Amino acid sequence: MAKITLSNLRHSYSPDPASRDDYALKHIDLDWNDGGAYALLGPSGCGKSTLLNIISGLLTPSEGRILFDGVDVTDLSPDQRNIAQVFQFPVIYDTMSVYDNLAFPLRNRGVDAAKIDQRVQEIATLLEVQDLLGRRASGLSPDNKQKLSMGRGLVRDNVNVVMFDEPLTVIDPHLKWKLRSKLKELHQRVKLTMIYVTHDQTEALTFADQVVVMDEGEIVQIGTPVELFSRPAHTFVGHFIGSPGMNVLPCEIRDKGAFFEGHSLPLEGKVRAGISGRTEIGIRPEFVSIGKKGLEATVVKVSDVGRHSVIQAMVGDTRLSAIIESDTPNQGDVVKLAFQQDQTRLYCDGWLASEV
Numbered sequence: 034m035a036k037i038t039l040s041n042l043r044h045s046y047s048p049d050p051a052s053r054d055d056y057a058l059k060h061i062d063l064d065w066n067d068g069g070a071y072a073l074l075g076p077s078g079c080g081k082s083t084l085l086n087i088i089s090g091l092l093t094p095s096e097g098r099i100l101f102d103g104v105d106v107t108d109l110s111p112d113q114r115n116i117a118q119v120f121q122f123p124v125i126y127d128t129m130s131v132y133d134n135l136a137f138p139l140r141n142r143g144v145d146a147a148k149i150d151q152r153v154q155e156i157a158t159l160l161e162v163q164d165l166l167g168r169r170a171s172g173l174s175p176d177n178k179q180k181l182s183m184g185r186g187l188v189r190d191n192v193n194v195v196m197f198d199e200p201l202t203v204i205d206p207h208l209k210w211k212l213r214s215k216l217k218e219l220h221q222r223v224k225l226t227m228i229y230v231t232h233d234q235t236e237a238l239t240f241a242d243q244v245v246v247m248d249e250g251e252i253v254q255i256g257t258p259v260e261l262f263s264r265p266a267h268t269f270v271g272h273f274i275g276s277p278g279m280n281v282l283p284c285e286i287r288d289k290g291a292f293f294e295g296h297s298l299p300l301e302g303k304v305r306a307g308i309s310g311r312t313e314i315g316i317r318p319e320f321v322s323i324g325k326k327g328l329e330a331t332v333v334k335v336s337d338v339g340r341h342s343v344i345q346a347m348v349g350d351t352r353l354s355a356i357i358e359s360d361t362p363n364q365g366d367v368v369k370l371a372f373q374q375d376q377t378r379l380y381c382d383g384w385l386a387s388e389v
């Protein structure tokens with residue numbers, strides 16, 4: 034296990050990058066603490082795989098250094114970095130048994146037979162493949178093949194980091210939640226440093242203690258799932274996390290207050306001093322309610338999603354979502370929307386600009 038430091042990293046796939054847009058990773062400075070469970074979350078193309086490949090040593094960054102426990106490993110090969118990686122698709126030896134597949138990474142490093150047996154049994158039990166140990170890997174279902182692939186990544190307890198790159202892509206939806214919670218349980222038991230790469234917020238939020246959110250080659254926020262939900266540092270995080278995502282409404286700042294469609298909307302706290310730029314109000318649909326007073330809005334869509342309804346309503350040209358627990362309005366109704374003040378945030382050029 035190790036603390037991993039990424040220092041002043043930049044990466045461009047172009048041999049001659051001319052502008053910031055030529056960089057797949059724009060500037061990354063980050064510590065992954067020893068024993069942490071991290072998710073690297075972001076949309077397709079934001080640079081997750083590039084970052085992962087730089088940590089694993091498959092890719093040399095254009096600029097910057099990678100340190101494991103303070104030791105510079107930038108010029109070391111993937112093998113010398115002593116890491117384990119689980120990919121989207123199973124990487125297993127089809128002709129070997131399940132047992133031998135799990136034992137392979139340990140045998141390869143000369144671990145003694147008793148210890149190998151103990152680890153193989155432990156990991157197989159955890160992943161619920163203990164009954165399959167004698168079977169040939171080629172005959173396994175796709176789910177079990179991927180479980181085996183994960184097992185191979187987890188079987189060594191002395192790796193610096195285990196990295197998972199969208200590992201549940203091939204897993205049946207009904208098994209996904211089970212494996213996600215298994216991985217979490219496993220992390221709590223083994224306390225290896227783990228980095229889980231995904232574009233799926235549910236996977237990231239269930240697995241990780243800390244979620245690193247990326248967009249366009251940059252880290253936009255690092256936080257616990259609760260922090261990302263409650264105070265998104267950027268409107269991108271507000272949109273990307275949550276279902277539906279945060280409402281972002283254009284606003285004007287006057288007399289130290291925020292005005293949307295001519296209405297004053299009380300913010301959570303003060304407007305940060307000295308801001309200038311495009312200003313927006315951010316409020317999650319969970320904190321918009323229908324009341325006797327508030328912004329007049331026309332309901333344009335109502336979706337019953339079980340425990341609550343999601344309504345969409347127009348205020349002028351702006352569409353808002355609200356999560357409504359009871360007394361759901363009908364499409365076409367004119368309602369009054371109220372915002373919970375301590376959840377009403379201000380953003381300037383995308384970044385959080387209200388203070389509490």
Ligand SMILES: Nc1ncnc2c1ncn2[C@@H]1O[C@H](COP(=O)(O)OP(=O)(O)OP(=O)(O)O)[C@@H](O)[C@H]1O
Pocket residue numbers: 046057075076077078079080081082083084232
């Ligand atoms: N080998 C390559 N050559 C040139 N450009 C690349 C290469 N690999 C990735 N890119 C570009 O770098 C940027 C980041 O890609 P990357 O694959 O790291 O993103 P990602 O978040 O992992 O996306 P995905 O989830 O789709 O894999 C993208 O603009 C992509 O087109």
